[in-house]
Amino acid sequence: MNETQAIIERVRRVNETHQRLALAVEPGILQIKPGQSLLARLTATWDPYLREHWHPVGVEKNLLLVERPGSLRYMPGAVVSLIGPIGSPFRFRKTLRSVLLIAYDTDPSPLLMTLPALIANGISVTLVLLGTAAYGTEHLPPEVEVLRGENGTLNWQNRVTTVGWADQVFITVSPDDEADHLLSLWKMFGDLRADIPSNYLFAVHNMVQPCGVGGCGACTLKIHGGTALVCADGPAFDMTKMVLT
Numbered sequence: 339m340n341e342t343q344a345i346i347e348r349v350r351r352v353n354e355t356h357q358r359l360a361l362a363v364e365p366g367i368l369q370i371k372p373g374q375s376l377l378a379r380l381t382a383t384w385d386p387y388l389r390e391h392w393h394p395v396g397v398e399k400n401l402l403l404v405e406r407p408g409s410l411r412y413m414p415g416a417v418v419s420l421i422g423p424i425g426s427p428f429r430f431r432k433t434l435r436s437v438l439l440i441a442y443d444t445d446p447s448p449l450l451m452t453l454p455a456l457i458a459n460g461i462s463v464t465l466v467l468l469g470t471a472a473y474g475t476e477h478l479p480p481e482v483e484v485l486r487g488e489n490g491t492l493n494w495q496n497r498v499t500t501v502g503w504a505d506q507v508f509i510t511v512s513p514d515d516e517a518d519h520l521l522s523l524w525k526m527f528g529d530l531r532a533d534i535p536s537n538y539l540f541a542v543h544n545m546v547q548p549c550g551v552g553g554c555g556a557c558t559l560k561i562h563g564g565t566a567l568v569c570a571d572g573p574a575f576d577m578t579k580m581v582l583t
């Protein structure tokens with residue numbers, strides 16, 4: 339992991355809530371894998387003092403695309419200090435036909451870097467948006483099946499089928515209510531499946547990570563048999579190994 343500088347080449351609004359920044363970065367940063375992220379700070383200011391957690395969503399013509407809230411202001415030409423890559427890549431199964439992505443009360447940005455490789459490999463992808471976060475999906479590849487939760491519940495159209503077909507599931511939830519949301523989804527999968535095997539259901543944590551290098555302990559999680567660090571061991575954790583309370 340290194341500290342490097344990037345330049346914002348383009349800013350494009352992609353829906354009512356989010357924008358995408360196209361960044362000119364060092365070649366090593368372009369190799370970032372699905373699951374990994376960056377800690378960023380606009381170098382012209384020290385605001386915010388803590389770095390922002392930026393999620394890459396793809397690479398386009400040697401520019402790294404990241405998705406950021408539309409309420410923030412970014413200017414083309416601005417220089418950004420980046421630390422990364424943070425975390426470990428998602429561990430996909432070798433034989434994979436179908437992946438289910440779920441965002442609950444949050445945007446799906448931490449999951450979207452998976453899309454280019456999954457689609458290129460002919461793997462079917464379903465994205466389920468649950469809860470209250472309003473996230474428009476018109477900019478996502480047409481190959482992605484998008485389903486939305488019904489009236490704020492954890493139900494969606496063809497839920498039993500999509501859960502049954504998925505070889506692996508990756509979930510991101512609101513950082514403000516992470517424990518409750520993960521527990522609700524864990525119970526829901528327990529009701530829908532006879533058992534939840536290992537290497538099937540993953541929680542993708544999106545908490546504040548002040549240092550990103552395993553030095554501060556702010557991202558410590560309880561797992562069976564001990565603890566783990568989201569910035570070093572995550573962000574994706576097999577939910578069968580997590581202590582959910």
Ligand code: FES
Nearest residue numbers: 550552554555569
């Ligand atoms: S962010 Fe400091 S230990 Fe993970």
